[in-house]
């Protein structure tokens with residue numbers, strides 16, 4: 737299923753947050769969105785997830801979601817959002833419980849997703865027993881358990897140290913190689929954007945407008961931390977963002 741965003745504009749009272757954003761998130765691709773702080777990235781994701789209604793414009797789901805999908809548009813949060821009193825299995829079960837599935841289907845989906853994300857050995861463990869990286873792996877497994885059409889990821893790695901972030905990026909790449917999931921991935925980190933994005937969208941300072949869309953052809957599995965080609969793209973992206981970020985830094989909410 738593709739997600740088509742057409743002429744999306746959003747305003748909170750007098751605050752213009754997003755302006756005329758038109759963008760496709762094609763099935764099977766990771767689209768990274770970068771832009772200065774406060775430019776409307778999280779707002780865009782909330783609009784995509786239907787948590788808020790846009791002031792203008794529309795979001796179209798084109799094509800069918802995956803078979804068995806319980807929630808076509810599923811979030812992964814920066815802070816993992818795991819319940820401490822539930823085990824890994826229990827946390828995954830939580831997103832399945834509201835869907836009138838039988839016990840055995842819930843159990844089947846849990847073991848399936850744990851296997852897909854290589855977490856089968858951790859089913860009975862509590863979040864406090866896990867590192868930050870492992871918690872985010874569980875949050876990713878939980879999101880996949882509903883067979884989403886599009887994963888909505890808001891800075892999913894930003895709470896992690898840089899080594900763990902590297903490991904999780906490798907994880908996401910191999911998961912994508914296996915499953916070809918579709919994602920809208922918000923990040924501040926341009927290195928993440930060039931490692932994970934098939935397409936990188938640069939938003940301007942608020943009100944966020946599309947400043948540039950950069951398609952990166954290098955297959956995800958061939959992208960390494962020290963690639964000169966990716967380094968050049970990252971520099972280009974930074975040059976685009978620098979001016980926006982400098983001005984945004986001086987912008988007040990009520991200005």
Ligand SMILES: Nc1ncnc2c1ncn2[C@@H]1O[C@H](COP(=O)(O)OP(=O)(O)OP(=O)(O)O)[C@@H](O)[C@H]1O
Nearest residue numbers: 748751753772773774775776777778779780942989
């Ligand atoms: N519910 C709301 N009501 C009023 N203003 C809001 C609301 N949510 C966000 N804003 C404002 O809208 C603007 C965009 O916020 P948003 O969180 O989308 O930015 P962002 O690009 O995700 O920022 P960051 O990079 O810091 O995460 C900000 O100025 C913010 O203060």
Ligand SMILES: [Mg+2]
Nearest residue numbers: 777778779890
């Ligand atoms: Mg944000």
